[in-house]
Amino acid sequence: xxxxxxxxxxxxxxxxxxxxxxxxxxxxxxxxxxxxxxxxxxxxxxxxxxxxxxxxxxxxxxxxxxxxxxxxxxxxxxxxxxxxxxxxxxxxxxxxxxxxxxxxxxxxxxxxxxxxxxxxxxxxxxxxxxxxxxxxxxxxxxxxxxxxxxxxxxxxxxxxxxxxxxxxxxxxxxxxxxxxxxxxxxxxxxxxxxxxxxxxxxxxxxxxxxxxxxxxxxxxxxxxxxxxxxxxxxxxxxxxxxxxxxxxxxxxxxxxxxxxxxxxxxxxxxxxxxxxxxxxxxxxxxxxxxxxxxxxxxxxxxxxxxxxxxxxxxxxxxxxxxxxxxxxxxxxxxxxxxxxxxxxxxxxxxxxxxxxxxxxxxxxxxxxxxxxxxxxxxxxxxxxxxxxxxxxxxxxxxxxxxxxxxxxxxxxxxxxxxxxxxxxxxxxxxxxxxxxxxxxxxxxxxxxxxxxxxxxxxxxxxxxxxxxxxxxxxxxxxxxxxxxxxxxxxxxxxxxxxxxxxxxxx
Amino acid sequence: xxxxxxxxxxxxxxxxxxxxxxxxxxxxxxxxxxxxxxxxxxxxxxxxxxxxxxxxxxxxxxxxxxxxxxxxxxxxxxxxxxxxxxxxxxxxxxxxxxxxxxxxxxxxxxxxxxxxxxxxxxxxxxxxxxxxxxxxxxxxxxxxxxxxxxxxxxxxxxxxxxxxxxxxxxxxxxxxxxxxxxxxxxxxxxxxxxxxxxxxxxxxxxxxxxxxxxxxxxxxxxxxxxxxxxxxxxxxxxxxxxxxxxxxxxxxxxxxxxxxxxxxxxxxxxxxxxxxxxxxxxxxxxxxxxxxxxxxxxxxxxxxxxxxxxxxxxxxxxxxxxxxxxxxxxxxxxxxxxxxxxxxxxxxxxxxxxxxxxxxxxxxxxxxxxxxxxxxxxxxxxxxxxxxxxxxxxxxxxxxxxxxxxxxxxxxxxxxxxxxxxxxxxxxxxxxxxxxxxxxxxxxxxxxxxxxxxxxxxxxxxxxxxx
Numbered sequence: 014x015x016x017x018x019x020x021x022x023x024x025x026x027x028x029x030x031x032x033x034x035x036x037x038x039x040x041x042x043x044x045x046x047x048x049x050x051x052x053x054x055x056x057x058x059x060x061x062x063x064x065x066x067x068x069x070x071x072x073x074x075x076x077x078x079x080x081x082x083x084x085x086x087x088x089x090x091x092x093x094x095x096x097x098x099x100x101x102x103x104x105x106x107x108x109x110x111x112x113x114x115x116x117x118x119x120x121x122x123x124x125x126x127x128x129x130x131x132x133x134x135x136x137x138x139x140x141x142x143x144x145x146x147x148x149x150x151x152x153x154x155x156x157x158x159x160x161x162x163x164x165x166x167x168x169x170x171x172x173x174x175x176x177x178x179x180x181x182x183x184x185x186x187x188x189x190x191x192x193x194x195x196x197x198x199x200x201x202x203x204x205x206x207x208x209x210x211x212x213x214x215x216x217x218x219x220x221x222x223x224x225x226x227x228x229x230x231x232x233x234x235x236x237x238x239x240x241x242x243x244x245x246x247x248x249x250x251x252x253x254x255x256x257x258x259x260x261x262x263x264x265x266x267x268x269x270x271x272x273x274x275x276x277x278x279x280x281x282x283x284x285x286x287x288x289x290x291x292x293x294x295x296x297x298x299x300x301x302x303x304x305x306x307x308x309x310x311x312x313x314x315x316x317x318x319x320x321x322x323x324x325x326x327x328x329x330x331x332x333x334x335x336x337x338x339x340x341x342x343x344x345x346x347x348x349x350x351x352x353x354x355x356x357x358x359x360x361x362x363x364x365x366x367x368x369x370x371x372x373x374x375x376x377x378x379x380x381x382x383x384x385x386x387x388x389x390x391x392x393x394x395x396x397x398x399x400x401x402x403x404x405x406x407x408x409x410x411x412x413x414x415x416x417x418x419x420x421x422x423x424x425x426x427x428x429x430x431x432x433x434x435x436x437x438x439x440x441x442x443x444x445x446x447x448x449x450x451x452x453x454x455x456x457x458x459x460x461x462x463x464x465x466x467x468x469x470x471x472x473x474x475x476x477x478x479x480x481x482x483x484x485x486x487x488x489x490x491x492x493x494x495x496x497x498x499x500x501x502x503x504x505x506x507x508x509x510x511x512x513x514x515x516x517x518x519x
Numbered sequence: 520x521x522x523x524x525x526x527x528x529x530x531x532x533x534x535x536x537x538x539x540x541x542x543x544x545x546x547x548x549x550x551x552x553x554x555x556x557x558x559x560x561x562x563x564x565x566x567x568x569x570x571x572x573x574x575x576x577x578x579x580x581x582x583x584x585x586x587x588x589x590x591x592x593x594x595x596x597x598x599x600x601x602x603x604x605x606x607x608x609x610x611x612x613x614x615x616x617x618x619x620x621x622x623x624x625x626x627x628x629x630x631x632x633x634x635x636x637x638x639x640x641x642x643x644x645x646x647x648x649x650x651x652x653x654x655x656x657x658x659x660x661x662x663x664x665x666x667x668x669x670x671x672x673x674x675x676x677x678x679x680x681x682x683x684x685x686x687x688x689x690x691x692x693x694x695x696x697x698x699x700x701x702x703x704x705x706x707x708x709x710x711x712x713x714x715x716x717x718x719x720x721x722x723x724x725x726x727x728x729x730x731x732x733x734x735x736x737x738x739x740x741x742x743x744x745x746x747x748x749x750x751x752x753x754x755x756x757x758x759x760x761x762x763x764x765x766x767x768x769x770x771x772x773x774x775x776x777x778x779x780x781x782x783x784x785x786x787x788x789x790x791x792x793x794x795x796x797x798x799x800x801x802x803x804x805x806x807x808x809x810x811x812x813x814x815x816x817x818x819x820x821x822x823x824x825x826x827x828x829x830x831x832x833x834x835x836x837x838x839x840x841x842x843x844x845x846x847x848x849x850x851x852x853x854x855x856x857x858x859x860x861x862x863x864x865x866x867x868x869x870x871x872x873x874x875x876x877x878x879x880x881x882x883x884x885x886x887x888x889x890x891x892x893x894x895x896x897x898x899x900x901x902x903x904x905x906x907x908x909x910x911x912x913x914x915x916x917x918x919x920x921x922x923x924x925x926x927x928x929x930x931x932x933x934x935x936x937x938x939x940x941x942x943x944x945x946x947x948x949x950x951x952x953x954x955x956x957x958x959x960x961x962x963x964x965x966x967x968x969x970x971x972x973x974x975x976x977x978x979x980x981x982x983x984x985x986x
Contacts, residue, residue, distance in 0.1 A: 031773040038777045042785055049792040063804075106643050120644045127802035129861045133642070134609035134892060135791035135868065136651075147780055154773055254677075255536055257772065258669065262540045265665055270548065273657065276650040277555045343644065403646045410648060419648075430646055 014177060018185030026155060026193045035151040036197045042143050043201035047208045050096040050139060055214050056128065057091040057103065064088045064108060064125050073472045076465035078456045079373075083112050083349070085447060087440050087478045088125070092428055093215050096205070097228055098141040098419070100428030109437075111444040111478075113451065114350075114380050116388035119437045120343040120395060140205055141422045144232050145415055146268060148194060149239040153260040155190045156243025160514065161256045170519045179515055187240065187507075194236045202229065220485045227425040227492055234499035235418035239264070241506035248513045267413045275409045285398040289344060292394035296346045296387045300337065303348065303383040310375055314368065344391045348380055358464050366460065374458025381448055403430065414502065417495045424492035427482045431491055435483050443478045450476055520692060521700045528704020532670065541666045542712040548658045549716040553723035555653065556604035561729040563599045570596050570616075575945060582937040585930045588913045591632030594618045595902045598948040600894065601736050604724065605743055606884035607652035608891025611642050617902050622810075622850050625818040628839060630846035631928050634906055636858045636899070656884045659747045660877045663713060664754045664783055668775045670705045671758025673768035675981065680768060685986045698759065698981045705755050710748060717744060735952065739887045746887070749966055750880045754779075756973035763980040786875035794871035800860035809853055817846050836924070836932045843928030858899070865892060876969055879962050886959040889950045893958050898948055905946045912944050 026032055068086040075081035088108050095102040106122025115121065163169035172182065202225065209215050217225075243260050250256045335350040358366070407430075410416030423429035456462060461470055483491075532538050574593060581587050597615040620635030651657055678684035687697060721740065725732050732740075758775060765771040801809075821842045828834040869892065872878035885891030917923050917934045926932025 030770045034773055034777055038781060042781065042789075045789050045793075046785075049789060049796075052796060053792070101646060104642060104645070119646070122643070124643055127804055129795075129800055129864050131613070131861055131865045131892070132795055132868075133612040134865070135795070136649075136788045137792065138785060138788050143785070146784055147777075150776055150780065154776070158769070253769075254673070257769070258535075258537045258540070261665075261669060261772075261776070262537070262544070265662065266544070269661055269665075270544065272648075273651045273653050274548070274551050276648065277551060277653045399644070399646055403648070406647050433646075 015181050015185055018177070018181060019189050022185050022189035023192060026189055031151075031154055032193055035147070035154070036200065039143065039147050039151075039197040039201050040204060042147065043140055043205055044208065046138050046140060046143060047096065047205045050099075050137075051208060051212050051215065053103075053137070054091055054093065054096060055212065057126070058214050060125065060127050061088055061090050061107070068108070072475070075472075076469045078451070078459070078462045078470055081470065081472070082447075082451065082456075083110075085111050087111055087117075087443060089122070089436055090480065092426065092432075092482065093209075093217060094221060094224060094426035095139070095428050096209070097139060097225065098422040098426045098428055099137055099139045100423040100426065101430060101433050102428040103137070105433055109440055111440060111447060113377065113444070113448050114384055115345060115347045116384055116391070117437065117440050117444060118343070118388075118391065118395060119433065120399070121345060122437075140202070141228065141232075141419070143201075144198065145235070145418060148198060148232070148236055149268060149415075150264055151197070152190070152194055152236045152239035153243040153264050155193060156240045157247050157256040157260045158253045159186050159190065159244055160247040161251050161253045162247075164251045164519070165253055173519055180511060183244075183507075183511060183514055186244070187237075190240055191233070191237060194240070195233065198229070198232055198236070223485050224425045224427075224488060227488065228422050231418055231421040231425065231492065231496055231499070234421075234496060234503060235414055237503050238414045238499055238506065241503060241510060245506060245510050245513075248510055248517065251517075268415050271413045272410055272415055275412075276406060279402070279406055279409060285402075288394060289341065289398055292390055293339075293341055293344055293346065295390050296344060297339075299383060299387050299390075300346055300348055303379060306379060307376060310372070314372065344394055346387070347384060350376060350380070358466050366464070369463060370458045370460060373462050374455075377451075377457035400430070411495070411498070414499065417499050421492045421495035421499065424495065425488050427488060429491070432483060436480055439480045440478070443476070446476045450474075520696050521703065524687075524692075524697055524700025525704040525707065528674070528701055529708050532704065532708035537666075537669050538708060538712070541669070541709065542716075544662060544666070545658070545712055545716040546719065548653060548662060549720035550723070552604055552653050552655065552658065553720045556724060557727050557730060560599070560601075560603060563603070567596055567599055578943055578945070579940040581943070582940060584913065584916055584936070584938050585933050587938065587943070588910075588917075588927055588933065589621070589629070589631055591619050592905075592909060592946060595898075595905070595946055596948070597895070597898045600889035600950070601730070601732055602739060602743075602888035603654075603890060604720075605655040605740070605888035606881065606890050607654045607656070608881075608885040608888070608894070610890060611645075613892065613895045617899065620850070620854070622814055622846060624814055624842055624846045625821055628818075628821065628842060628846075630843055630850055633847050633851040633854070634902060635854060654884075655743065655747075655888075656881050659750060659884075660880050661783060663709070663747070663751055664877070665779060666709060667705070667751050667754035668758045668772075668779055670709055671701075671755050672762055672772040672775050674701050674705065674759060675762040675984070676765055676768040676771045677762075679766065679984075679986060688986055694982050695978060698978060702752075702755055702759060702977075705758075706748075706752065709751060709755075713747070713751070714744075717747075735950075739889070739952065739955075743884060743887050746880065746883050746963070746966070749970060750876065753876055753966065753970045753973060756970060756977050760973055760977040760980050763977065763984045782875050783877040787872050787878040787881065790872045790874065790878075791868040794868040795864055798860075798864045798867055800864045801857050806853070806857045810850070813849055813853060814846065817842060817849070832931075836926055836929050839929045840926035840932050847928070862896060873962065873965055876966065879966050879969075882962045883959050883966070886955045886962070889955070893955070894950065897950065897954065901948055902946070905944065908944050912942075916942075 064086075065088050068084070068088065071084040071086070072081045075084070086108055089106075091107075092102045105119060106124050108125040109117045109122040111117055160169075163172070169182075173179070206217075206225070209217065242263060243256075246259050246263065247253075247256045250259060335348070337346060338349055339346045407416070407420060411420060420429065424431070426432070427435075451457060460467060574596070578592055581590075595617045597617075599615075603610075614636070618635050618637070619632040620637075621632050622630045624630060651661075675684065678687070688694065721732075724730055757778070761774050761778075762768070762771050765774060821838070824838055825835070828838055869878075869882065873882070882891075882893070886893045914927060916938055917925055917927060920934035920936050922936075923934035924932045
């Protein structure tokens with residue numbers, strides 16, 4: 014019985030003009046967008062590769078430690094799944110310095126791109142966005158007359174004269190409509206994947222295909238929510254014209270108006286500036302304390318004067334100095350001591366070498382400890398100022414199914430905030446590794462810090478940075494809340510529609 | 520007769536659900552827009568004023584002509600537009616400050632200041648979700664166009680389905696009268712709530728004491744309102760065209776919605792991304808390579824010729840003067856080339872997006888509201904004009920001193936007299952309506968052309984329709 018009903022509905026839907034038009038438009042848009050996105054991704058990948066190369070060379074061509082460790086940079090590879098949902102992937106910085114004097118965070122990253130930066134004024138469109146807009150509209154278009162049309166046409170009465178349960182009718186309508194919606198979804202995704210595989214620079218792993226499967230799952234749940242919304246409107250209004258009008262307005266509100274209005278009205282908090290200033294003051298105090306200790310060390314040092322250069326030859330042409338660098342916005346206040354020694358030692362400076370070694374050994378241990386101390390404050394403050402409001406925004410967005418869908422797909426692709434934070438956690442981990450490596454080699458208090466007259470630093474043993482995107486398990490865990498939320502809404506809506514439909518008079 | 524039909528349409532519409540929903544939506548959006556503007560604009564103006572006052576004070580504190588010639592005015596701030604609420608214009612992605620650059624030729628020789636157009640991406644540290652700004656451009660470009668389609672999709676196909684069209688045409692009414700009547704009816708019934716929403720928006724904004732809207736701004740608002748009506752007409756005509764060609768109103772709506780989605784939502788960005796691939800401007804790496812090469816060559820040349828002067832001070836000063844001006848001029852030329860190529864790429868991409876009416880109206884709003892890329896170019900031009908003025912001032916001051924040797928850029932070669940700081944020209948970012956008109960002329964004409972095509976299309980379709 015159910016099969017007969019489904020077949021009837023399916024044929025009804027498939028033969029319609031709206032189905033053909035929707036499939037055509039979806040395919041067209043997805044193909045056009047994918048072509049653009051692939052090009053964009055390839056360019057970002059080329060930028061990434063050149064940047065990695067340059068950064069490695071910048072370190073490797075140094076013969077002593079001091080000029081090299083300030084030039085250790087890490088690059089963020091573009092995420093191939095950003096084609097599906099770009100999220101924060103191409104907005105946040107993609108290169109970051111991991112020198113020991115500063116614990117790197119998301120807000121210290123810089124953007125390295127060969128692109129014309131004015132191009133950012135054009136918004137970018139990803140595949141999920143197309144589904145979000147076009148397929149949800151299509152779901153409503155399928156749903157608006159599903160019940161109201163049958164009420165009006167009197168066909169419902171006809172059907173119900175047969176021994177058919179009402180629940181079956183609903184189910185048949187639902188299943189056939191979802192099958193019809195799945196068709197453009199799967200076809201366009203398939204086309205997109207075919208286009209992806211023709212590009213030589215994009216390599217998708219098995220896990221990536223599973224993640225795409227997750228995106229499909231989220232899409233189905235999302236579309237089904239919209240279909241149910243349309244069905245509910247259709248059941249309540251009982252008139253096709255009213256149902257249609259209401260559906261389109263509801264769609265416009267949920268997809269277009271609500272997300273933008275809610276983000277426009279949530280104000281950036283006024284207190285954040287004060288909070289930032291007070292944290293900055295604390296950080297500054299910690300560094301001033303450090304500076305006092307440094308001066309104290311120099312004062313008690315057997316070498317007279319406060320000159321930390323120890324007359325060890327001249328720094329190389331890059332310039333030298335020590336002091337503080339500050340940036341209130343990112344809560345960065347740190348001591349930089351960069352005396353880039355080119356490695357030549359003169360006869361006169363030889364007696365001072367042990368003092369210099371002693372000083373740098375002390376200085377860098379102190380710098381690293383202080384940087385760690387300030388990071389505790391910075392992490393908390395950055396969390397309060399930037400992350401918390403952003404999370405609240407995301408929660409507010411989730412009052413619309415669009416927000417849930419977006420969040421779920423971003424979680425699958427790993428372009429959400431958490432995915433990006435994973436990268437910066439890895440960067441911090443790498444910084445610890447580099448520092449451990451330097452301690453291990455006793456780099457700070459070694460002669461190689463400034464002199465290359467005896468040996469040259471062997472950079473081959475320097476640990477390399479590598480970043481693995483979070484495992485598919487983690488992705489699933491992150492996507493699950495939103496996915497479950499979508500499913501719950503589905504169940505709730507279905508129950509409501511079922512109750513209304515059961516009790517309705519034909 | 521036209522009015523008779525229009526009146527019937529209006530009465531029909533006024534009682535409908537879509538009218539109520541459209542009114543609520545428009546009022547809600549316009550109110551949000553006004554509230555957000557009132558909250559954000561004073562801070563923006565304050566920031567601009569603080570920054571430019573501080574800058575002016577620093578400039579006024581200079582008394583030495585050489586310092587003035589070498590360091591210049593430090594930076595320039597873009598003035599926020601009072602009509603920011605009409606079009607945001609992707610302000611976050613455009614620099615609001617132009618800095619200056621002083622390049623090093625050799626260790627003891629620097630160029631004079633020149634404009635540097637480099638900037639830090641402001642959105643780099645923003646982890647909030649992506650969003651479209653709720654400005655008039657959004658309300659009109661997206662929402663009003665959708666409403667226009669919802670009002671017209673069934674105006675002919677619906678009547679034909681019910682058979683009332685046959686009834687109407689059985690009277691001695693010409694077809695174009697019916698069409699015009701329907702068009703006017705829909706136009707009036709949408710523009711009434713729209714106009715009221717706009718007036719409420721302006722009322723909220725203008726009654727607040729924190730935000731000033733000048734007389735110039737009011738005439739700009741008038742133009743923007745007029746453009747909005749044109750845009751509304753465009754979508755009404757599209758709705759009528761499709762409605763008379765398609766027999767079922769359901770199918771008509773589907774076609775219209777899909778067209779709307781492709782033209783309004785997707786085309787602007789997809790076309791822009793595609794078109795920006797056609798040209799490849801100088802990348803920043805290329806720029807820096809050429810930059811370093813330029814100054815390395817100049818430095819070598821200078822050092823070589825410095826040997827020839829054999830320490831004669833006058834010759835040395837002349838040589839320094841020559842290289843300072845050479846370095847400044849070439850550096851400026853290079854950076855201009857870079858900027859011009861970047862701007863050309865954007866300009867091309869923007870021209871291609873003109874196929875989409877939503878992009879057209881976005882450009883028009885930006886032009887008349889004084890925001891966005893168009894205005895950014897104007898800002899750059901203003902700064903360039905000022906830079907020339909500033910240099911002329913320095914030259915004139917130097918020339919006025921008979922003791923000077925008139926070698927700009929070398930301390931010993933310039934006038935040593937203290938300058939009157941009040942006389943230093945100051946920079947003020949301005950907008951000119953006539954210039955905006957010129958920039959917007961193409962967009963405006965295209966909009967009118969689209970409208971004419973769609974109206975005549977709707978007319979032809981309706982005349983030939985079988986009832």
